[in-house]
Amino acid sequence: MNWGSWLLWGFVATVVLTTIMAGSQGLRLTRMSIPYMLGAMFTPSRDRAKLIGLGVHLMNGWMFSLLYVAAFTQWGMATWWAGGAIGLVHAAFVLTVGMPLLPGMHPRMASEQQGPTVMAQLEPPGFLALNYGYQTPVSVLVAHVAYGMILGAFYVP
Template structure:
């Protein structure tokens, strides 16, 4: 299972960081996670990446619990979970970040000396128009790989 977690976390990281590198989105979940821990932007990237990888492993374990509970693990169930995961992230978690993150400005109050990180807003639209699409694609791939690998493991024991 650890090998599968490494593969899916690497894949979603490659998709999301690739989208950022290609200019499709400015959203960096590892950076945002790291800025919870430090105000140093360089260290925020390093610590955030480590936190992001650990979180990816935890979510992978959660996905596997869902696959085991109905006794059915398929790539399409993983895809559905990926879509739900992505929508909760985009529509629920990202808009709440300014209220939870001590270094993030809010849409209503703007930046201060301490709160300088731009809020991602609903669906991450402050990070680019394509952010919802690239984030959903990453989450769909993440779920499909997890579901497909669980399906293969069940088939070949």
Template sequence: MSVWGALAGGFAGTLVLTTALRAGNELNLTRMDLPFLLGTAFSDDRTRAKAIGYVLHFLVGMGFALVYYAIFLAVDRSGWWLGAAFGLAHGLFSGTALVNTLLPLIHPRMGTPSTTAPSVALLEPPGFMMLNYGVQTPLVSLAAHVAFGTLVGGFVSLAG
């Protein structure tokens, strides 16, 4: 196992995850757009926000890849299938806690359960499993995260 493998996997995995979500947008399956959500924390200019968001998303993706790597080291195992399982857990965590609960609390432009008049949020909160962004969002998101985990696990394994 190698940290460079994890970083390479993180890069490839984020690329695939981002592309999958974007494809989900184009196919009208979901309105979930992680770079947009991340970027709008820093800018209310939609174009600039997306650019910032893509950079941040790749950094976050690399960060998660390093967390995967640490767990691979801890359990002394790695591989495509273990990565896919981590990706599934990661996707569930994202939908239930990370994006659903934690992101609205720190995102200055996203609504929360306590947002009331006279404030008005620019971004709708994701809701449980991000269902506010479309009923098929959980499936798209989970599939994308499984792909991310698979690639990270595979790259770590290959680099070993």
């Protein structure tokens, strides 16, 4: 495994993924804000949550890229299409498994069944995160496929 290459391209891929998601939000394609959702686990303050969440998200993205790199090492090759394929699976997992589990892990997120409480007021994402706008799954897929393609194309095993 090439640690230097992983550190560099893992970070670049995470930055691109974050930018695509933030751009989708700015273009009003989705209301999903992963930095805010992550940061709200630590603080109710909107501004602080976005800042903390951005840091957590960048670290997460970097760590997740280890899985991609592990797969490339196992296969003995790294190509853009292989990275894109992993990104597709990654996005599908996040949308179908990760998002519905989020209310159970997030102290400030309302559950689908019980509605908001004094502590938990954040709107849950729902299936495929469709509660955040019907174009959310597309944004998530595009961002993760781009993330995987960057890793596959530029990571040197």
